[in-house]
Amino acid sequence: QVQLQESGPGLVKPSQTLSLTCTVSGGSISSGSYYWSWIRQPAGKGLEWIGRIYTSGSTNYNPSLKSRVTISVDTSKNQFSLKLSSVTAADTAVYYCARLAVALWYFDLWGRGTLVTVSS
Amino acid sequence: DIQMTQSPSTLSASVGDRVTITCRASQSISSWLAWYQQKPGKAPKLLIYKASSLESGVPSRFSGSGSGTEFTLTISSLQPDDFATYYCQQYNSYSLTFGGGTKVEIK
Numbered sequence: 001q002v003q004l005q006e007s008g009p010g011l012v013k014p015s016q017t018l019s020l021t022c023t024v025s026g027g028s029i030s031s032g033s034y035y036w037s038w039i040r041q042p043a044g045k046g047l048e049w050i051g052r053i054y055t056s057g058s059t060n061y062n063p064s065l066k067s068r069v070t071i072s073v074d075t076s077k078n079q080f081s082l083k084l085s086s087v088t089a090a091d092t093a094v095y096y097c098a099r100l101a102v103a104l105w106y107f108d109l110w111g112r113g114t115l116v117t118v119s120s
Numbered sequence: 121d122i123q124m125t126q127s128p129s130t131l132s133a134s135v136g137d138r139v140t141i142t143c144r145a146s147q148s149i150s151s152w153l154a155w156y157q158q159k160p161g162k163a164p165k166l167l168i169y170k171a172s173s174l175e176s177g178v179p180s181r182f183s184g185s186g187s188g189t190e191f192t193l194t195i196s197s198l199q200p201d202d203f204a205t206y207y208c209q210q211y212n213s214y215s216l217t218f219g220g221g222t223k224v225e226i227k
Binding site: 046047048049052060062063064096098100101104105106107108110111112113 | 121152154162163164165166169170175207209214215219220221
């Protein structure tokens with residue numbers, strides 16, 4: 001079955017860029033039926049959608065993060081990635097990658113999440 | 121941006137209780153609403169999509185209703201495995217937002 005796995009540094013310094021990758025296994029990221037998304041959750045708080053990408057490279061971002069976010073896709077590696085620039089302590093969170101069903105707009109598959117801490 | 125307001129934020133209930141959680145949107149989202157269950161240290165799990173469609177494998181005691189701006193998630197008979205936090209999520213005009221969550225606790 002299809003699985004998602006986040007990877008990347010668990011500690012990032014303030015003002016630097018957070019970079020994470022999500023690897024899709026057991027299926028193709030090029031399936032036309034899904035977008036690929038990033039979502040985050042600060043400790044003890046709710047979920048925040050960061051953005052999504054289609055296999056074509058088309059993206060949409062949360063307006064509140066848009067100026068700092070870049071999501072990209074590498075179909076040859078079956079991966080998509082997140083870059084969040086100019087991070088502060090407020091960006092400390094568990095970051096999830098997730099699969100978003102096209103035209104039905106729900107997340108049906110999630111990675112296990114990875115904790116990223118912003119600290120000097 | 122569309123805001124999603126969930127109520128209550130915390131709910132205390134007993135096994136066997138009927139539980140209802142409400143999610144209100146700041147503007148109409150038609151039926152583009154999903155519900156998720158999250159347990160500590162785990163990723164959210166999809167329960168309901170398109171307001172009232174039950175995800176495959178989810179017990180039938182879970183149900184969803186509503187359209188426009190007001191939606192509900194109902195658990196007909198609360199089971200021990202259902203103590204968790206529940207989130208609603210909307211889609212509208214290329215953007216998605218989650219509600220603040222409802223924690224269902226043991227009474």
